[in-house]
Amino acid sequence: MPFGQFVGERSEAVPNVVEKGAVREFAEAIGDPNPLYVDEEAAKASRYGRLLAPPTFPCTFEYGEVEGVGLPGQGLIHGEHRIRYERPLFVGEEVLCYAEVKDYYEKEGREGALGFLISERVGENPEGERIFSMIDTAILTPVMRKNLEL
C-alpha cells in the first residue's frame, strides 16, 4: 500500500483568486457561458450583485503539494468527484486552498489490482471559513501501478 503511508498528510494552504478572465474561459470551455458567470451587468442586477463561478470551477485552483505524493490524483484516472458548497463562490474573492490524502486501497480487477486514492480539497476564505470541499477518487490502472513501481 505505497500511498497508504501518506493518508492524513496535508499540503500547505495556497492562496488563489477567482479571476474574472479565468471564469470566462472556463465557462466557455465547459459550454456554459451563463450571464451570471460572464456578464458583469447581468450579475450586478442579480440577487448576488456580482459574478459567480461555475460549480466545478474549484478544480482549477492550486491546492499545494502533499509531501511524497505531489498533487493527489494528478495523472490518474478520475473515478468519482464530490463537491459541496457552504455558499456560492464569487468572482474576485480570495480562496485559501489545501489538499489532504484521505485513503488508499486496492481492489482486484479483471487485468490486475486497481489502486484507489481518495483525496480531499478544501477552499476557505481568508477568515478561515469554509466555502467548499471536494472529495475525489482517483484510479490507478495496473499499467500505472507498474509505471509508478507500486
Place this chain on the structure above:
Amino acid sequence: MSATKPAWEIGDELEEHTLPPVTRSQLSRYAKASGDHNPIHTADEAAEEAGLPGVIAHGMLTAATMGLLFSPYLEHGYVKELRARFSGMVYPGDELTVGGHATGVEEGTEGSLYAFDVYAKKGEDMVASGTVDFLVYEDK
C-alpha cells in the same frame, strides 16, 4: 435563464440536453482553462502508455456538463452539492446527453433544497451518474 422561481415535484424530469460531439480541440481548451494538463486527455501516445485506447475526456468536463442542467435556474439558487461517479470513458466524437429527475426536497432556513439524480450518457451507455442538491432561495 428561467424568469420564474423553479419548483419541482418528486419524479419531475429535468429537460435532457444533447451536446455537440466531444472534440480534441475542446479537450485542449478545457485542459488550458482547468489547468489539468494530464496528457492522457490530449496526446494519444500518453493515453496508450496509460493502457487506454486513445485520449479520453476529462471526468471533470463531464461533471461540468451535468452541472449545466442547473444553469437556467442560477438566478434563483445554486448548486449546493454535486456528486459524480465516472463509469465509462468519453472519447473524441462521443455525443453526450445529460438529464436527471427530482428525488426529494427539504425545507431549510436558506430555502428549499431539491435533490436530483443526474446522468451523462452516450447513446444508451452511461458514462457518469450522480446526484445534485440545488438550493432555491426563499424569496424575501
